[in-house]
Amino acid sequence: MAWPKGLKRGPRKPKDDTVEIKTEIAEVEASAEAPKKERKPRVIKEKKEETTYTVDEETVEIRKKLDENTLDPFEVLTNEQIECEFEELTQWMGIIADGTETKAGRYSGSHYPVKGCNQTIWPVLAYIKTDLDKHRAAGYTDKTIYAACINFLSSQINGKKKKYGNLMPYYFSVKENKIIATFVTDDRKNKNFWSEGVIR
Secondary structure, three states: OOOOOOOOOOOOOOOOOHHHHHHHHHHHHHHHHOOOOOOOOOOOOOOOOOOOOOOOHHHHHHHHHHHHHEOOOOOOOOOOOOOOEEOOEEOOOOOOOOOOOEEOEEEOOOOOOOOOEOOOEEEEEEEEEOOHHHHHHOOOOHHHHHHHHHHHHHOOEEOOEEOOOOEEEEEEEEEOOEEEEEEEEOOOOOOOEEOOOOOO
16 A cells, blocks of 8 residues: 655654563563472382282191081982981080980071071971991992982971971081981071970
């Protein structure tokens, strides 16, 4: 665009760099005054030493024996029956003086890891007598003998109902040629066992 005629062009004003310089100085000073963030020292995590647990042979044998002598009550090990009988017990089993009345076993107040325990089935403790040597010689294991004995006892009838209820094997051990048995029954108040089943 042309400059209008008759109008004198005045001298150009020099560019004021003072403001820009001051601004730059202020920015530099501000950055200099701002504290620098300190870097956190690098922490090297020490590797945790792996702990190894040593299980003594006696504990291993006890665990192994528990596994060998425990049965699933709801799993049929055998359908065979082996003739046997309960060893009659006084109420307190001679721990304290008691009468002469005897029964086939006693209800346990313990809770076992079995479905329905103390609700629909109840554990019973008892001694079972049978000819162990004879059955072992025939090729039966102690576990099979125990399960077959429970089958036999569960089949006993008294009148129109089962004498001991429906029995199912759970745990056993053998001592002095007799079976120390823990089994379950669906009869909570069977008169052939001391006490009665606990409801939990």
